[in-house]
Each structure stands twice: as structure tokens, then as C-alpha cells.
Amino acid sequence: MTMHPDDLLEQLKKTATARKKRSLELIYEICREQYERGSRDFSVATIARIAADRGGPSKGAIHNKTGDDYKGLIKAWAEHTGGVTRKVRQVSENPYSALIEKIENPALRSMMAGLLAENRQMRREITLLKAEGNRVIDMRPRSAEPREAIQVLPATTGLYPSEIEALRHAVSDRLLKNEGWSCDAEGRVLNEAGRVIFKAGYVSAIRKIIGEKASSEGSPANRIGVNNGKLDVTDVE
Structure with missing residues (x-):
């Protein structure tokens, strides 16, 4: 059975440098927030993205061998709360969701998500127009209109x-x-x-x-x- 997150944090901090202590505390805090907001997502990708926004370790740093302590703390929170450590791929009408998640800048990530949402809305409207069918386009030559006098x-x-x-x-x-x-x-x-x-x-x-x-x-x-x-x-x- 995995150690309780509180106990594991205290144990890891005993042999950590001051900088690593701050990173461990940040990871702990982010995991606690995930639990409090009702999220079961304790994947490294999600936790690292939030941590990087706050000046903490990046996804690469957590995935490296030196990031085993971070991964262990994240896993402890996942098991303690019934969460998952792997992001579940959701079926989405937006094929670019995975790419958006890889954008580290939160402002840019939000802007791209908004643009793609507008694109999906326009596609739906076009589909509805096509479904109506039987639309008549006037192909008569413009010469049939009255000519302007010279x-x-x-x-x-x-x-x-x-x-x-x-x-x-x-x-x-x-x-x-x-x-x-x-x-x-x-x-x-x-x-x-x-x-x-x-x-x-x-x-x-x-x-x-x-x-x-x-x-x-x-x-x-x-x-x-x-x-x-x-x-x-x-x-x-």
C-alpha cells in the first residue's frame, strides 16, 4: 500500500535540497487542489503543466529519473483519492485537443481553444445548411437586367x-x-x-x-x- 501523501512529502523533504523542497511542496499543493476540485486527473502531463505555469518543474523534469520523487508524490495522491495517473483519451469532435494541451503558455492555449470552438460552430452551421437542400441559385446572366443609359x-x-x-x-x-x-x-x-x-x-x-x-x-x-x-x-x- 502506498504511503499517505502527507507522510511521503515529509519523508522526501528530509533528504531534498531547499530548491527541491519547494518543488515537492508545489507538486503536493497542486495535487491537493485537484482533489478539492473533484478532478481524478493526476497525470504527469496535467500536474506538470500547472506546475510549470507556477514556476515549478516541467514535464520533462518530472519524467526524468531525477523526477522519481515527484512522480511518487503524484502517484500517492492518485491512489489516496481514487484518481488516475494516466490521462484518459476522450473522444472529442475537436481532433486538435491533444495539440492544444501541449501548448505551455496558458493565454495562448486558451486563445487557440476559443478559435477552434468557433471553427466547430461554423462547421455545424454549414452542415445544417447543406442538410436543408433544394436551394435554388439564380444563374441567369446579368445581361438580362436593364442596361444603364449612356x-x-x-x-x-x-x-x-x-x-x-x-x-x-x-x-x-x-x-x-x-x-x-x-x-x-x-x-x-x-x-x-x-x-x-x-x-x-x-x-x-x-x-x-x-x-x-x-x-x-x-x-x-x-x-x-x-x-x-x-x-x-x-x-x-
Whole structure:
């Protein structure tokens, strides 16, 4: 039968140095606290972690051969209180629990535990969302939304008449006819086989830029430009 912790402490202190006496008393005190808080955990890992936080012997020092007195005192407390000297591995949803226990700095250990707890909570929420299922994601192209109108402002720089005339020629009925092309209601340019040469909005956009209606009525040719990212139109004499 193992000696009572009180008796063993007094016996070990008789041959110990002053420094070792303080360490033995610290180990004794930690074991007593474990008992008073109702914990059965008297493993070297737990006792050493608490002791190291208080300036006592580390886990390595207790595990070494020179730490037999410390291990003997811990074992005495475990047997006296019905505790265990080996940490029982608990099944946990957190696979990193063992790693957290190895962090010696208590503040860092607490912070990491908090972060992992938040991670577990988010994983649970994601699992619940997946379980609901049948969620519909709108995959319609954004082009289906109404297009913003182009704002026309007075210009400071722009296209010259020759450039406007080139754009006018690009969408003229003569060019389309000569090339065997046609224009549909959406402003596309199609070849004889019906293949799209220019996408929807091509013809209508150019005609808006060159102000074809104004030109066809005999108005002076327009001069087109960009000012601060907005389309500009001014008359060119």
C-alpha cells in the first residue's frame, strides 16, 4: 500500500535540497487542489503543466529519473483519492485537443481553444445548411437586367468627321448588301448562312454614336468623344 501523501512529502523533504523542497511542496499543493476540485486527473502531463505555469518543474523534469520523487508524490495522491495517473483519451469532435494541451503558455492555449470552438460552430452551421437542400441559385446572366443609359455631355475632345464617316459606312445598308449581310432587330449583323458576325447592339450602338438621325436630316456632322469616362457629342462645323 502506498504511503499517505502527507507522510511521503515529509519523508522526501528530509533528504531534498531547499530548491527541491519547494518543488515537492508545489507538486503536493497542486495535487491537493485537484482533489478539492473533484478532478481524478493526476497525470504527469496535467500536474506538470500547472506546475510549470507556477514556476515549478516541467514535464520533462518530472519524467526524468531525477523526477522519481515527484512522480511518487503524484502517484500517492492518485491512489489516496481514487484518481488516475494516466490521462484518459476522450473522444472529442475537436481532433486538435491533444495539440492544444501541449501548448505551455496558458493565454495562448486558451486563445487557440476559443478559435477552434468557433471553427466547430461554423462547421455545424454549414452542415445544417447543406442538410436543408433544394436551394435554388439564380444563374441567369446579368445581361438580362436593364442596361444603364449612356449619358451624353458636351465634349472637349472627340472623333473627327472622317472617323464618323467610317463608322457610318460600317453600318450602312450599302456595305451590308455588298457583303451579303443583314441586320436584325437586336442590332446583330448576320451573314448569308445566318452566322453572327457582330453581336447584338453593334449596329444600334454605332448609329447612336454617330447621331445618324441628325446627319440624315442635313445637320452638321457630330464630333464624338469621351470626357471623364462619359460619352460626349458636339457639333463639328
